[in-house]
Amino acid sequence: MSRRTRLIVLGAAAVLAACTERTSPDPVPDVPEDGPAVVSAGRSHPHAARERLARRFALALADPTFRARIKGELDRSPMPERKLHLQRFLTGADRGALRDLARAGREADAAVEMDVRAAPALEFYLPVPAHRLAWRGDDRILVATAHADGEAPVAFTTTGHRVILDPNTPPASPVLAVVPVEADFDRLPTLG
Numbered sequence: 001m002s003r004r005t006r007l008i009v010l011g012a013a014a015v016l017a018a019c020t021e022r023t024s025p026d027p028v029p030d031v032p033e034d035g036p037a038v039v040s041a042g043r044s045h046p047h048a049a050r051e052r053l054a055r056r057f058a059l060a061l062a063d064p065t066f067r068a069r070i071k072g073e074l075d076r077s078p079m080p081e082r083k084l085h086l087q088r089f090l091t092g093a094d095r096g097a098l099r100d101l102a103r104a105g106r107e108a109d110a111a112v113e114m115d116v117r118a119a120p121a122l123e124f125y126l127p128v129p130a131h132r133l134a135w136r137g138d139d140r141i142l143v144a145t146a147h148a149d150g151e152a153p154v155a156f157t158t159t160g161h162r163v164i165l166d167p168n169t170p171p172a173s174p175v176l177a178v179v180p181v182e183a184d185f186d187r188l189p190t191l192g
Contacts, residue, residue, distance in 0.1 A: 047147045049118035051154060052105075053086065054178045056112060057124070058143035058156035059104035061176075066100050070176075071137035074125065078188050082132060085185045086122035086178060121181040131174035145178045 060066045073089065074082045090098040090112070102112045124143075126132045135141060144155035144165060153165040155175065 046118055046120055049115035050120070050122060050145055050147075050178065052115050053101070053112075053119055053122070054143045054145040054154070055156045055160060055162065056101040056105040056107075057176070057178060058141075058158055059160050060097075060100045061141060061143065062139060062158040063100070063104065064137075064139075066097075066104075067137045067139065067141075069097070071135070074132075077125075079125075079183050079185065080189060081125050081127060081183075083123045083125040083183045083185075085181065085183075086124050087116050087119070088185070089124075090116055122178055123181045123183055123185075124176055124178045126174055127177050128175070135174040141174045141176055143176045143178060 061070065073084055077084050090101065095109075098112050098116070099109055102109045105112070126135060139158045142155040142157060144153045146153040152167050155163050155165050157163070
């Protein structure tokens with residue numbers, strides 16, 4: 001587990017264990033009330049794209065059907081720590097997961113697609129073994145990401161609330177980390 005992922009995991013408890021959460025000075029803009037938005041060219045910075053993807057993922061997890069799909073996919077992953085490649089997951093087969101994120105974020109599919117392309121290769125997983133065992137697919141989960149080692153992780157609730165996590169407090173709730181790829185998804189692990 002990388003230092004960045006460890007920081008994400010350790011920081012999640014601040015959201016659930018205390019009321020000391022604070023918002024960032026540069027939150028992800030809210031989606032307009034009048035319908036789906038399209039990402040402008042100026043919003044395609046890789047860090048911002050990753051954060052928007054994490055927020056949309058958290059919003060999509062408010063839907064029990066999407067949560068069940070994520071839980072099942074994570075449980076079936078052959079990768080260590082049950083990791084999944086985010087871009088491959090979103091753009092695979094029927095692109096249903098990409099559409100789910102767009103719908104949850106009340107944005108056009110093209111907005112999500114633009115961020116999928118702008119972000120570095122990402123993986124998602126529950127980095128804490130106890131969280132992988134404890135999470136049953138309920139909505140008590142955070143989606144977190146961090147831009148750099150040593151930086152306080154940013155997390156989103158399933159209602160889209162953005163919080164800065166305390167990197168020194170262990171989590172009280174499962175955290176789904178959206179982080180740059182560490183696993184070799186082109187080489188499946190061998191048994192034995």
